[in-house]
Amino acid sequence: MSQNRSSSGMSRRALLLGAALLAAFSETLLPASAQTTDPLSSWNEGAAKKAILDFVRVTTDRASPSYVAPEERIAAFDQDGTLWVEHPIYTQVVYCLERVPTVVAARPELKGVEPFKTVLSGNREAIAKLSLPDLEKILAATLTGMSVEDFEADVKKWLATARHPRWKRPYTELTYQPMLEVLRFLRDNGYKTYIVTGGGQDFVRVYAEQVYGIPPEQVVGSVGGTTFGYTKDGKPFLTKEPKLLLNDDHAGKPEGIHLMIGRRPHAAFGNSVGDRQMLEWTAAGTGTRLTMLVLHDDAAREYAYGPATGLLDGKIGTFTQALYDEASKNNWPVISMKNDWKRIFPFD
Amino acid sequence: MSQNRSSSGMSRRALLLGAALLAAFSETLLPASAQTTDPLSSWNEGAAKKAILDFVRVTTDRASPSYVAPEERIAAFDQDGTLWVEHPIYTQVVYCLERVPTVVAARPELKGVEPFKTVLSGNREAIAKLSLPDLEKILAATLTGMSVEDFEADVKKWLATARHPRWKRPYTELTYQPMLEVLRFLRDNGYKTYIVTGGGQDFVRVYAEQVYGIPPEQVVGSVGGTTFGYTKDGKPFLTKEPKLLLNDDHAGKPEGIHLMIGRRPHAAFGNSVGDRQMLEWTAAGTGTRLTMLVLHDDAAREYAYGPATGLLDGKIGTFTQALYDEASKNNWPVISMKNDWKRIFPFD
Known part of the structure; x- marks a missing residue:
């Protein structure tokens, strides 16, 4: 124990010395170094x-x-x-719309029911006109009912292949x-x-x-x-x-x-x-x-x-x-x- | 600019040297120092x-x-x-019970109404027998209806003076x-x-x-x-x-x-x-x-x-x-x- 204490005491003095040395270097020289980097260089x-x-x-x-x-x-x-x-639309809404076919495959009774029918039609003009309550039905059907892990895995998979229409x-x-x-x-x-x-x-x-x-x-x-x-x-x-x-x-x-x-x-x-x-x-x-x-x-x-x-x-x-x-x-x-x-x- | 880069280059070398020195000290001596302290000394x-x-x-x-x-x-x-x-009861429940007089002072119509009447009576035996729905009424009356800042201030004030019945x-x-x-x-x-x-x-x-x-x-x-x-x-x-x-x-x-x-x-x-x-x-x-x-x-x-x-x-x-x-x-x-x-x- 006393040997431990002694070496630990030595180490503390040595560390303090090292730290003081380091602080001295930093204080003198770091500001100059920091000035050369603009943290907001894209502004x-x-x-x-x-x-x-x-x-x-x-x-x-x-x-x-x-x-x-x-x-x-x-x-x-x-x-x-x-x-x-x-723009042109929230990414998550794109995810939900693109997930509709999977949901309908698992629940075929939704196939002929609105708003799922419109989404499946692929008619962009009609889809863009869906009402808020319709959108809420789509969100509920595509974002709930699965385990939290299954949802996470599905979003990951989608993000890996989905592309924005403008920038591809x-x-x-x-x-x-x-x-x-x-x-x-x-x-x-x-x-x-x-x-x-x-x-x-x-x-x-x-x-x-x-x-x-x-x-x-x-x-x-x-x-x-x-x-x-x-x-x-x-x-x-x-x-x-x-x-x-x-x-x-x-x-x-x-x-x-x-x-x-x-x-x-x-x-x-x-x-x-x-x-x-x-x-x-x-x-x-x-x-x-x-x-x-x-x-x-x-x-x-x-x-x-x-x-x-x-x-x-x-x-x-x-x-x-x-x-x-x-x-x-x-x-x-x-x-x-x-x-x-x-x-x-x-x-x- | 070039002078900045140069001094920054020097500082980096000096820092690396200092850091290496420090790391060498730490590796050799810190473990011995760490061993002398038990992080779970009350166990x-x-x-x-x-x-x-x-x-x-x-x-x-x-x-x-x-x-x-x-x-x-x-x-x-x-x-x-x-x-x-x-034990003998959750601290927050004590807070809620002790806050009842303040709530009743602000809303006198509760004075004669259960479960507030029982709490105001101070009859410990009767208070201990309050049902869960009664307790929920007390929690709702004492924990809601105020701004989040007023609630925080009130809890702080209470904690400063409230004492546990056993340890005082x-x-x-x-x-x-x-x-x-x-x-x-x-x-x-x-x-x-x-x-x-x-x-x-x-x-x-x-x-x-x-x-x-x-x-x-x-x-x-x-x-x-x-x-x-x-x-x-x-x-x-x-x-x-x-x-x-x-x-x-x-x-x-x-x-x-x-x-x-x-x-x-x-x-x-x-x-x-x-x-x-x-x-x-x-x-x-x-x-x-x-x-x-x-x-x-x-x-x-x-x-x-x-x-x-x-x-x-x-x-x-x-x-x-x-x-x-x-x-x-x-x-x-x-x-x-x-x-x-x-x-x-x-x-x-």
């Missing part, structure tokens, strides 16, 4: 980029009155239209490079990054870790209940049920944040009226908060919809003039894809 | 302690076939009876020292520790970080919905609603784990039939899993209930013979408070 210089850099600086500097303790550093991101492409690439490649940089920059500064999406929590969890570096437990989304049961040989499993617990959109976003995180975010990013209450809830906290909206104003490189684009009333990612006015009034920076982003996609 | 040597040490060793050793990637390291802990005292100490001091060591040991080895409690999620979140080192976002519990709204001057707030979203007990525990975490735990600790499905769900995963039950068999230092204590049918923390048999059959180690724990409380 043009401007108010949006500056807002992000300033926010991180003042909330992580111990000497700043806006300093935020590491455990309180929570940042929330909408997904569709904020982190990846949402996997949906998981259609993420915004500038936003991936924001996610990483915030994490590098001690922020826990969360997805807070109107989309399905179980769907997004399948790929969020690989695509965004966000683990399943940091994905909040619309979510239904599950039911615990046993197989014939006594193995426990969970079945996805068509019982909605959280509609994580509009007012449901702050409600979902309280349910799943239990802390108010210090930063929130969105792009549509569905994100309004999340941004309001975030902005209403004490100290410095960052609330930003992505404006899709780049038809050439992505899509154009929302204020000043002539398309205000689209069903997907609605960004109304009222939301734009609220943002202006409250100094929420609006990110112009056209002007603020040097490039859009990682593959650009 | 007696025995099968229970060995099970925890073995589990951490094989799941964190890269060379082990049971190695678990850091991001998959999830451990789930029941709270009442597993991390802190649950704050409830937050009645945690089990050996379990605090398990929490820390798992975290030191890269595990994310979660509370998965039948108790109220919002209630436990108030003190979990301070008491267990577990942040709010890692507390899963029984939880109701909230409603987003605005004050007269436009400030957003969330109101706690009497609408149960998750009854996080029995089958609700694995359901809650899927809802809130989205990964199957590699370790789970409980102490009653309410934890059975969580342990089954955990044990059914691939690889090495750790599933343990705390047995309260120490009337002198804490309480005695459950198998071999003569008290099997208590309402609080029921540990049936069937659960004991299931644990034996599946080799789930049972922790004897009497034999496995050197001391019970941090203040011992």
Whole structure:
């Protein structure tokens, strides 16, 4: 024992020396090294980029009155239209529509029943006109009734082969490079990054870790209940049920944040009226908060919809003039894809 | 720029040298130092302690076939009876009963109505006999209807003055020292520790970080919905609603784990039939899993209930013979408070 203590004592002194040496090197030389790397290199210089850099600086500097303790550093991101492409239609809706033939094969009684009949017809015009209740029937039929593992496996399989109609690439490649940089920059500064999406929590969890570096437990989304049961040989499993617990959109976003995180975010990013209450809830906290909206104003490189684009009333990612006015009034920076982003996609 | 690159190049070499030096010191000397500290010093040597040490060793050793990637390291802990005292009655129920006078003061129409009348009478015998539906009415009246911030402030205030009838100490001091060591040991080895409690999620979140080192976002519990709204001057707030979203007990525990975490735990600790499905769900995963039950068999230092204590049918923390048999059959180690724990409380 005394020999252990003695060698441990020596090691402690040696370690302290080594650590002091290392600290001296770092202090002198690391800042120069750090300056050469721009954490937001896909962003043009401007108010949006500056807002992000300033926010991180003042909330992580111990000497700043806006300093935020590491455990309180929570940042929330909408997904569709904020982190990846949402036009011409949400990726998850494409998944559900394409899954209908499999569901009908297992339940042939649905073949002649609407809205399944229309989906099976392949008539794009008719499918685009399906009502919200019809869409809900399709979501319920394609997202529930299976075990959580079977669902995960099926989504994985689909994502591997499905392609976006415009770019002919996997949906998981259609993420915004500038936003991936924001996610990483915030994490590098001690922020826990969360997805807070109107989309399905179980769907997004399948790929969020690989695509965004966000683990399943940091994905909040619309979510239904599950039911615990046993197989014939006594193995426990969970079945996805068509019982909605959280509609994580509009007012449901702050409600979902309280349910799943239990802390108010210090930063929130969105792009549509569905994100309004999340941004309001975030902005209403004490100290410095960052609330930003992505404006899709780049038809050439992505899509154009929302204020000043002539398309205000689209069903997907609605960004109304009222939301734009609220943002202006409250100094929420609006990110112009056209002007603020040097490039859009990682593959650009 | 070229000067920056050059000094950054120098710093990198210097840093690498320093890091190599440090690593050499650490490798030679740190293990001896580590051996002198027992991470589970409040545990007696025995099968229970060995099970925890073995589990951490094989799941964190890269060379082990049971190695678990850091991001998959999830451990789930029941709270009442597993991390802190649950007798003679759950702490949260005491809170709710003691809050009744405040609720009745605000809503005088409840004064003459059962079960509030009985609670106000102070007749302990009559209160102990309240039915489950009566208790639910009390929980709904005392846990909902206020903003999430008002609730948090009220619980904090109560915890500061409330005392356990036996030890005359704050409830937050009645945690089990050996379990605090398990929490820390798992975290030191890269595990994310979660509370998965039948108790109220919002209630436990108030003190979990301070008491267990577990942040709010890692507390899963029984939880109701909230409603987003605005004050007269436009400030957003969330109101706690009497609408149960998750009854996080029995089958609700694995359901809650899927809802809130989205990964199957590699370790789970409980102490009653309410934890059975969580342990089954955990044990059914691939690889090495750790599933343990705390047995309260120490009337002198804490309480005695459950198998071999003569008290099997208590309402609080029921540990049936069937659960004991299931644990034996599946080799789930049972922790004897009497034999496995050197001391019970941090203040011992």
